[in-house]
Amino acid sequence: MARDGNGSRLGYLLAGVGLFHQAHRAIDDCRALVEILACDLSNTDxxxxxxxxxxxxRKxxxxxxxxxPFELKHALKQRGYRWSDGADGRPRSWYIDVDEANxxxxxxxxxTTIYLRDVEPRMQAMNAINRFSTRT
Structure with missing residues (x-):
């Protein structure tokens, strides 16, 4: 886990579930993460x-x-689109990940808002394997 001058992100997550963690050994950090994952989320069982x-x-x-259009980049940003600069082989374009149903x-x-015409945008099915890969 990355640490900053104010403590660790792991410590922050642990505090959120009412636990304390001071050690910074890898095995202790792993055990702390397992404790976080074992906790019930608020308002759920x-x-x-x-x-x-x-x-x-979830697909x-x-x-x-x-x-x-460049002048509509703010509408895309407000909608949750992110910019890909194309450096990793992906298109140099705005994109968004949505549940398949949406x-x-x-x-x-x-x-209706961006192109003002009938278009079929490029779509990629994403899953747990390719979601964070630069090879998609």
Whole structure:
């Protein structure tokens, strides 16, 4: 875990679940993380690990707003789009990840607000394996 001058992010997470952690040995950090994942989330009876696994298994779609008008970048940013500079082989474009069930709504937003015409934006199915890979 990365540490800053005010303590560790791990310590912050532990404090959020009412635990304290002072050691900075790898094995202690791993045990602390297991404790965090074992805790039930607030207002639910599910553990952090159960929520993490559910989210990791959820299929999402990455929708690219390629060649979108520059003057509409604020509308894309407000909607949650992020910029890819293309340095990692991905398109140089704005993009957003949405649940598969919301892909049609997002495509309609691009058609009616960004492009003002019927378009089929580039879409990629994302999963736990390729979501954070630079090879997608």
């Amino acid at each position: 599910r553990s952090g690990l159960a929520a993490l696994l559910e989210r990791a298994r 999402t779609m990455r929708i690219w707003a390629e060649q979108s 892909a049609a709504t997002e495509t309609e937003f691009l058609r």
